[in-house]
Amino acid sequence: MRVSITINAVQCLLEIEPGEILLDILRREGYVEVKGDCRTGDCGACTVLFDGKPIASCMMLAAKADGHAVTTVRGIGDQRNPHALQRAFVHNGAIQCGYCIPGAITSAKALLDENPEPTREDICLAMDSNYCRCTGYEQQIEAVLEAARELREGGSR
């Protein structure tokens, strides 16, 4: 079946099988920044924004994304033009092996879009999807708080 999915603001016409999951489609199309780990919706490594809301792409049927917008961490910012969250994660040492970071930043982006002044509790709840087994969570929380401050003070984005 053919579907039209807007991935990182680019409309993509894709040929998929009806039972395929979104994670597999994205990685096949070259969006390898979306990581696949548990494939049971537990770990958060595969988090993408679906019409602006974070979801587990390993649990979503790709056919359900037809006509919708999907944003990966690359659509939030890249090395040349990093988002305030990406800068803050580096600045706060919130990255070690890096495997979980695309998902963590994507969840944090959805939070800050909805709530520019989150509390620590808001951050914990919004990022409760995202497991990290290296750095722990404290640096990630600090990074999100720092990015939120920067964005409120008129940071680039």
Added chain:
Amino acid sequence: MGAITGYYRAMSCDDARAKAKSLGSAAAYVGGGVELVLRRNPEVATLIDLSQCGLDRIVKTTEALSLGSQVTLAAISRDADVKAYAGGSLAYLAGHIAHNNLRNMITIGGAIGRNQPWNDVVPHLIALGAYVEIQDDQERVMPLSDFIGHREPGTLILGVRLPLVNADLHGFLWRFTRTQQDISLLHCSALIGVQGGTVSTATVVYAGRPGGTAVYPKVAAELVGQPVRAETFLRAGDTAVRSVEVGDDLRASGNYRRELVRAAMTRLGEEMTGVAQ
């Protein structure tokens, strides 16, 4: 999910129901799709997508708060009317089940349709006195507790109605879990009405015993007509321990669960008497 060969986007509820009827057990409705992906049914070859059927709205009428079957848990947790209903217990529950990614995907219709034994949504809705709106050969509304026990395959869940007559009662929810994201070792939900310092109405539901949801009228009867005091709930706890069937599994022993059954009533008492921390 290699067995899936068809994906049908229904444009209306009638369309979805007709397709399901024509395909029988080879078709399944898709809500959020989480359960379909996690637990694949080899018999199902065609998925029927309900996202275009207008079932993704929360509407407040003069009689009920209606939640369309395609409304996600995240949407429920943020809705102002749900937050105001029965003290906001359903909004809290919907905002703390599983994790954020899944709350943005899981629909209330999917939770009811699948009704896995570890489900926390269904027992709480039953305690709140919810009705389910369904479509099989005709549209019908029935108590959710009746629907859960007698569900016919192929029935389309249109939504849930929370009667406004219960809106000012006190919704109680206690999920005892090993971690926040774990399934419940024991779930207790209740809906309590108080008039003049006396319990006027009560519904008590236990789940995760392990096993599905069960309503306990005997425990509720212990509360009704009694003053809102700690002793009332301690007595109800004794009755609950005698009434609620519990069992062993990998998460907890039956004996441990029995103590949790009592603890739930103690916690309800603390909440109702205003001393809960």
